[in-house]
Each structure stands twice: as C-alpha cells, then as structure tokens.
Amino acid sequence: MTDPHSAPRRSLPEKGTGWSTLREQLVALGGDDVDWRAARTAVYVFNAGEDVLSVAKEAYALYQSENALGPAAFPSLKRMESDVIDMGLSLLHGPEGACGNITSGGTESILMAVKTCRDQARARGVDTQGAQIVLPRSAHPAFDKAAHYLGLETLRVPVTDDYLADVEAMERAVSERTLMLVGSAPCFPYGLVDPIEALGELAERHELWLHVDACVGGYFAPFARMNGVAVPPFDFEVPGVASISADLHKYGYAAKGASTVFHRSEAQRAHQLFVFDDWPAGGMTTPTAAGTRPGGAIAGAWAVMNYLGLEGYRDKARQVCEARAALEAAIDEMPELCTYGDPQLGLMIYGSETIDPFAVWARMKGRGWFTGLTTEPRAIHLMLSPAHAEVMDEYIADLRASVAEVTASGEDAAGTRATYA
Ligand SMILES: Cc1ncc(COP(=O)(O)O)c(C=O)c1O
Structure with missing residues (x-):
C-alpha cells in the first residue's frame, strides 16, 4: 500500500464510481489488515461469529441515518437506549433509581463519569482545578485523557505483586485534592479484576466517588459468574460504587461506537447533562459528549443484546x-x-x-x-x-x-x- 504521507494529495473525483467497483476497492484496501475473521487477532476486535455480526450489521443499517440527538423525532432510539440501559443495569445489580446512557465507547463513558464527578463536586463548592483521580497503574489511559480535558490530574499508584490495585497504597495517596478513585473489572493490561469491595470501603470512608471501569468485563463477568466463575463483587452490588463504564462494542458484541455509562442515581447523572439555550436555534440538552448520536450504534446494540439473550x-x-x-x-x-x-x-x-x-x-x-x-x-x-x-x-x-x-x-x-x- 502507498504511504499516505508520501503520496500526492488526492482530490475528490470529478465523477462518481459505481458501488460494485467501490466495494471491490474497499475489500482490496483491507488486504493488508489483520485477518480477524479467521480469529487470528486477539486485540481490537470481538468476533462472536457470523450470525451475531450480521444481526449487528443489519440493525445498524436499518437505523444508520437516525439521530439520537433528537429524541422527539426518534422515540424509537430513546426507547432502545432505555431498554439497553435497563438490560445493563439488570446485569450490574443496578439499585432502584440507577440510570445511564449509551456513549460512543469506553473512552467517552469514562470521560462522562469523570466530568459528572467533577461537576457534582463543583456544585458542592469544591475548587476542582487540579483535583486528583487516584487510580491503579493498570487503569486505562482514558482516565488521563479525561483528566487532561477536564483540568484534573491523575495519580497512578503501583499495583501489588499480584498485579491488582493496591488499596492500602491508594489510601496513602488520597489527599484533600482527591475527587475520584478507580478500580477496573478487569484492567486491560493484566485482565484481572481489582478488589472493588475494598476500594468501595475506601471510597465510603473518605466520601469519594468510586468509578468501576468495567469496559471489558461489564458484559462478560456477569455471564462468567452465571457459568460458575467466582468473579468477586465489582458492580453496584458494592455500596461504594458510584458509576460504572461497560462497553457494548467489546464483549457485548455490538457494532463499534457503543458503550454504556451507569450512575447510582438520577441526582448524580444530572451533573452529566449539558444544557444550553443562549443561541438562535433553541434549547439543547445533551447527555453525553456527542452532538449527533448515531442511531445505528444504538440499534445495533439493542438488536445484538436481544438476539443473544x-x-x-x-x-x-x-x-x-x-x-x-x-x-x-x-x-x-x-x-x-x-x-x-x-x-x-x-x-x-x-x-x-x-x-x-x-x-x-x-x-x-x-x-x-x-x-x-x-x-x-x-x-x-x-x-x-x-x-x-x-x-x-x-x-x-x-x-x-x-x-x-x-x-x-x-x-x-x-x-x-x-x-x-
Ligand atoms: C479497561 C478498559 N477501559 C477503557 C477502554 C477504552 O475503551 P474504548 O477503546 O472503547 O474507548 C478500554 C479499551 O480497551 C479498556 O480495555
């Protein structure tokens, strides 16, 4: 393949090209990609078989033009989002009043959880500039990205010899600048579930927000547990857990562009919303970072969840x-x-x-x-x-x-x- 940086800049073709030719070109473009369809890659892609892929694809295509930015225009998507959130909460011991939203991916779910935590603290009058997220060294860089965007800092604490969050060391890292604690279920580097119960107690003791990053495990650990795997408590079952991220486009096997962020209460989620009306086109309330929200990603997730059960x-x-x-x-x-x-x-x-x-x-x-x-x-x-x-x-x-x-x-x-x- 030509190096895109050395090739001359391409301009938009004068005339269009037929789909069958374009399709061939697209397939050829993928010629150097990893062969994930033959299950020869174990990163970036989750392959649950042709039937699941085709359900996700067809559902995505059915709603690819619909836009969840406009729930009044598309009650269908509002309904699907609410169903997906309910199904997620039913798996993650969501208490009465727990709620959430679909986002574009784990990074956006984490960004939203951190923003919500920060804004709830601000509403209490806390000066959050440079406030800290204390997290295990194994936590995903999405927290550093969120902190970078939101004017916060991260404090990464070395893990134990068993590669788990070191709760005692995290406690020592807590200060009056700490806003949030993080545990992963599981963490990306090691695939291990952090001791969330102990982190929950720590969060309660210091009145801190505990976010559980279950981007990888949120739609896997509950089923492994039902199959007899002794996964320790990691979700809202643990009283100190304030929010959870869980990706539909990982082990939920949905099309890419779909994750969930969950909150323990509506009062908490209220700080996630962005509300604005000082411009000439009417009020805008958006629950997540996105403006336009792809209907296809929501429909794809809804369909795959209902397909698999x-x-x-x-x-x-x-x-x-x-x-x-x-x-x-x-x-x-x-x-x-x-x-x-x-x-x-x-x-x-x-x-x-x-x-x-x-x-x-x-x-x-x-x-x-x-x-x-x-x-x-x-x-x-x-x-x-x-x-x-x-x-x-x-x-x-x-x-x-x-x-x-x-x-x-x-x-x-x-x-x-x-x-x-
Ligand atoms: C534990 C964990 N958290 C967050 C993320 C970020 O998810 P995304 O790539 O969907 O933004 C990942 C991605 O692999 C992850 O493994």
Whole structure:
C-alpha cells in the first residue's frame, strides 16, 4: 500500500464510481489488515461469529441515518437506549433509581463519569482545578485523557505483586485534592479484576466517588459468574460504587461506537447533562459528549443484546473462558513460559523468565497471529473472542514451534516496541 504521507494529495473525483467497483476497492484496501475473521487477532476486535455480526450489521443499517440527538423525532432510539440501559443495569445489580446512557465507547463513558464527578463536586463548592483521580497503574489511559480535558490530574499508584490495585497504597495517596478513585473489572493490561469491595470501603470512608471501569468485563463477568466463575463483587452490588463504564462494542458484541455509562442515581447523572439555550436555534440538552448520536450504534446494540439473550451471552462467555483455560494449560506444560495473576475472564498475558516474549510474539506474528504486548512485565497480551475457541489448538501448536525457535536461536526482539494504539 502507498504511504499516505508520501503520496500526492488526492482530490475528490470529478465523477462518481459505481458501488460494485467501490466495494471491490474497499475489500482490496483491507488486504493488508489483520485477518480477524479467521480469529487470528486477539486485540481490537470481538468476533462472536457470523450470525451475531450480521444481526449487528443489519440493525445498524436499518437505523444508520437516525439521530439520537433528537429524541422527539426518534422515540424509537430513546426507547432502545432505555431498554439497553435497563438490560445493563439488570446485569450490574443496578439499585432502584440507577440510570445511564449509551456513549460512543469506553473512552467517552469514562470521560462522562469523570466530568459528572467533577461537576457534582463543583456544585458542592469544591475548587476542582487540579483535583486528583487516584487510580491503579493498570487503569486505562482514558482516565488521563479525561483528566487532561477536564483540568484534573491523575495519580497512578503501583499495583501489588499480584498485579491488582493496591488499596492500602491508594489510601496513602488520597489527599484533600482527591475527587475520584478507580478500580477496573478487569484492567486491560493484566485482565484481572481489582478488589472493588475494598476500594468501595475506601471510597465510603473518605466520601469519594468510586468509578468501576468495567469496559471489558461489564458484559462478560456477569455471564462468567452465571457459568460458575467466582468473579468477586465489582458492580453496584458494592455500596461504594458510584458509576460504572461497560462497553457494548467489546464483549457485548455490538457494532463499534457503543458503550454504556451507569450512575447510582438520577441526582448524580444530572451533573452529566449539558444544557444550553443562549443561541438562535433553541434549547439543547445533551447527555453525553456527542452532538449527533448515531442511531445505528444504538440499534445495533439493542438488536445484538436481544438476539443473544442471557443464554447466548453465557454460551459466548463459556467459549472464551474455555479457550483461555486451554491456552493456560498449554503454557503450564511449556517450561519456558509462565502466566501472570489468575485471570478469570477473556484477557490474559503470558511471558517468560528464560526467553524474550517479544521474540516469541514476533515469531507468532510471522505465523499470522496479531496480538498485544505488555511491558510490565514484558509479556504477550491476548483479548480472546468466542471465535478463538475454534483456533486455539492451532495457536498452541504455533506457539510451541515459536518457543522452540526462540529457545534454539536465543534471539531477542529488542527493536520491538509495545504499542497499544
Ligand atoms: C479497561 C478498559 N477501559 C477503557 C477502554 C477504552 O475503551 P474504548 O477503546 O472503547 O474507548 C478500554 C479499551 O480497551 C479498556 O480495555
């Protein structure tokens, strides 16, 4: 493919091109992309099978022009959003009065939670300039982005030897400048659920807002639990939890552009709203950062949730957990490799004390597997989808071969840098 930066600037074509040609071009453009349809990537994409993909696609297409900015024009979307929020709250022990909104993704859900927390504090008369979010080092950078946008600061606290939020160290980091505490369920780097109950007690003791980032686990952990996995309490069941982010476009298997942000009460959510009417086109009230809100993303999420239902999600969660367990068992048999922590959901990492995991990663990439990397520890990172259940044997066989090659050559991959985005 040509480098977009070295190619001459393209202008809009004088005449249009027919769809069949454009379609071919679009498919060709994707020729160098990772082969996620064949389940050979374990990052960025959640593949729950062709049937789920086509439900999401058709629902998206049906509502692709509709705009949730105008609920009076599109009561359909208002209804769908309210259904999705209700279904989410029913999974996350939402108490009476809990509420929420659909956003464009985890980052926007977190931005909205942080903004709501900040504005509630401001309403109490707190000077929030430079106020702090205390969070484990493993929390997602979306909190730093939100803090950057909102005039706040983050204070990242090292995790324990078990890679979990260190509640005591977080307590020591709390000061009169602290506004918010964060725990993840699970965190992205390690796939581990932080001790949310202990964080909830800490939040209550210091009268702080606890946000649980369940972007990855919100639509997975409840089903894993129903399947018998002992996931510790992480949602509104924990009294100190004020807000939760949970992504529909991750393990909710919805089309991209869909997440949920939940609040314990309407009084709390009131601080999320932006209300304005000092211009010539009438009053505007928007619940999230967006103006136009894509109807397709809302309809896609609504349709996939209703398509899969509890049974469907439980089945998908089982497939993912089985794929993860199969890989963990294979790694246990390979003396060169080790896993970190005790992952219960769909994320895991593995590394080595004797060979360079980045070199193994590069060998696996050469065999067509595209996965992530972590730096603390140096490890290979996987975010597994239901579709991986069918290719795990192949992945493990390739892993054995890659480990043997790296062991024999003693190579390292010093030039390989871990890049999240
Ligand atoms: C734990 C966690 N939080 C937040 C996010 C941000 O979500 P998004 O990429 O949808 O903005 C991610 C993304 O992977 C995540 O893993």
